[in-house]
Amino acid sequence: MQTTISDEEMKIIGLFKENVYGRSPDTNSFNQRHDGKDGHWLERQMGIAANANNEPDLYGYEMKNSTGSKTTFGDWSANYYIFKDKE
DSSP states (O other), rough: OOOOOHHHHHHHHHHHHHHTTTTTOOOSSSOOOOTTHHHHHHHHHTTTTOOOOOOBBTBBBHHHHHHHHSOOOOOOOSSSSSGGGGO
């Protein structure tokens, strides 16, 4: 099955390649105590005013940076999996 990429998705990919790909966030001008500074940097690079809204930012898509934790309600995944324990 072949996936078709929309024009909007291609615009997002183009912006990402031009403004984000291969770069590390420079958050020196942001409040260093703010946990969302990397996400706000990403939004600025994509031409979006930094915001904390959980609504689509760009062509119907929400811009988010990758985090090591997840915030969700109803995440029933286990904290520990015995089959992953090497001992």
